Amino acid sequence: MSEGRRLMAVHAHPDDESSKGAATTAKYVAEGVEVMVVSCTGGERGDVLNPKLIDDPDITRDLAEVRRREMARAAKILGIRHTWLGFVDSGLPEGDPLPPLPEGCFALEPIEVTTEALVRVIREFRPHVITTYDENGGYPHPDHIMTHVVTMSAWRAAGDPTAYPHAGEPWQPQKVYYSAWSAARIRALHEAMLELGQESPYVEWMQNLDKRPERTITTHVECAEYYGVRDDALRAHATQVDPDGNWFRVPLEVQQRAYPVEDYELARSLVGVDLPEDDLFAGLPTDLTEADQLCRREPERDPEGEPVVVFRAPLPQERTEEEYSAHAAEYDAQEVGDEMTEVEGHHDRDRRQPGQRAGDDGTAASA
Ligand SMILES: [Zn+2]
Numbered sequence: 001m002s003e004g005r006r007l008m009a010v011h012a013h014p015d016d017e018s019s020k021g022a023a024t025t026a027k028y029v030a031e032g033v034e035v036m037v038v039s040c041t042g043g044e045r046g047d048v049l050n051p052k053l054i055d056d057p058d059i060t061r062d063l064a065e066v067r068r069r070e071m072a073r074a075a076k077i078l079g080i081r082h083t084w085l086g087f088v089d090s091g092l093p094e095g096d097p098l099p100p101l102p103e104g105c106f107a108l109e110p111i112e113v114t115t116e117a118l119v120r121v122i123r124e125f126r127p128h129v130i131t132t133y134d135e136n137g138g139y140p141h142p143d144h145i146m147t148h149v150v151t152m153s154a155w156r157a158a159g160d161p162t163a164y165p166h167a168g169e170p171w172q173p174q175k176v177y178y179s180a181w182s183a184a185r186i187r188a189l190h191e192a193m194l195e196l197g198q199e200s201p202y203v204e205w206m207q208n209l210d211k212r213p214e215r216t217i218t219t220h221v222e223c224a225e226y227y228g229v230r231d232d233a234l235r236a237h238a239t240q241v242d243p244d245g246n247w248f249r250v251p252l253e254v255q256q257r258a259y260p261v262e263d264y265e266l267a268r269s270l271v272g273v274d275l276p277e278d279d280l281f282a283g284l285p286t287d288l289t290e291a292d293q294l295c296r297r298e299p300e301r302d303p304e305g306e307p308v309v310v311f312r313a314p315l316p317q318e319r320t321e322e323e324y325s326a327h328a329a330e331y332d333a334q335e336v337g338d339e340m341t342e343v344e345g346h347h348d349r350d351r352r353q354p355g356q357r358a359g360d361d362g363t364a365a366s367a
Contacts, residue, residue, distance in 0.1 A: 003032035004288045005281050008127035008173070009080075010118065010151045012106075012143040013043040013089065014071035015237040019247075020138070021131060021179040022078060022230035023223035024262045024280070029079035030226070033281075036081045036125045038118065040147050041106045043067045045091035048239045059239055066239055073236035077229060081125075085117050090142040107142035111153060114146070116164045118154035123168030128291055129280050130155060134178040134215065134265065134316075151176070155268070156306060159299055172295050172307065174270045174284055182217050182263040183209045189250050192258035201246040213316035217263045218275045219282075224260035227252055269311040270299055 007028055011017045017025070017037040025035045044064045048054050059066050075082040087106035093099050101108050122130070132151035137144030157163035159172025186205045193200040200206075231248065234241050241247055264280065266273065271283040271294070285291045299307035 006127045010132045012147040018233040023226035026226040026229040027223040040085045041089040045089040074233040077233040114150045115153040120167040122158040129175045131177045176267045177264040188259040201249040218266040219264040220261035224256040
């Protein structure tokens with residue numbers, strides 16, 4: 001029974017909620033879960049990535065406002081509630097040496113300021129479960145990494161009555177997840193396209209898969225039914241997503257057959273779990289009042305002040321240079337498309353450092 005449960009998804013920019021875990025949120029909404037998406041920044045430093053809209057003066061005049069309208073449309077399509085944390089997009093620094101981050105941006109805000117803002121939203125919405133990105137941010141955009149840092153910091157503080165006492169009544173969400181574009185998903189979609197004799201949009205991702213640390217996927221949420229809703233939400237971010245781009249190259253029914261789940265990595269759990277699992281709320285009391293009581297109770301803390309957890313994600317294994325080279329050799333001969341980073345789904349396309357291989361920054365493997 002999901003009725004009345006509350007799920008919060010913390011994202012960096014408007015459109016990330018539609019490219020990462022969107023079908024999961026749509027599914028839970030359909031089951032009666034209240035879902036709140038938090039966008040830490042307004043995506044103000046984004047570029048227009050849809051070739052059909054690139055020179056539209058109405059868009060370039062005030063991209064931030066256009067993105068607010070796009071976000072509102074996507075929220076309606078997904079059926080989620082949405083709130084802005086109100087911080088300013090840090091942009092993706094480019095050049096060698098890298099320029100400093102722009103003054104006043106999200107990634108440079110003092111951690112107490114960003115944490116308090118999110119603690120306030122957590123204590124008001126009172127989620128039982130939170131999703132965010134892993135410690136690499138899914139890929140190393142300063143806002144994505146900071147989204148991870150702030151979410152973990154706010155998760156730690158939200159249930160502590162001595163932390164930010166003016167930011168609401170303490171509330172301790174019981175589980176935190178990292179949303180993932182797993183290697184298994186990319187492989188399955190890639191192979192399904194090749195089996196059909198069609199061009200795979202994942203060649204470049206495949207090439208870089210083994211270079212990423214392997215994540216431990218703990219949770220597969222069945223949500224294939226909502227892939228169409230996810231695509232509609234993505235298309236609502238019209239300035240950020242090319243409707244003829246790679247996002248939409250794998251036919252819906254192929255995706256639904258080849259990989260009908262979205263993947264998550266359980267980061268922290270205060271309740272007992274039985275892994276792998278297929279529900280973000282697994283382990284929580286089925287009775288809503290009991291689940292709420294659990295979140296109102298102050299967790300035990302270790303000497304560092306961390307809530308004492310029943311489960312904590314292991315740190316990912318780094319691949320050795322030899323392991324990576326052996327794998328990359330298989331793919332180097334293949335033609336690598338240049339559009340892949342578009343799959344990332346927002347404003348950071350084609351901003352690799354000079355001399356850097358496609359996907360070295362992880363963009364090609366994150367979406
Ligand atoms: Zn983003």
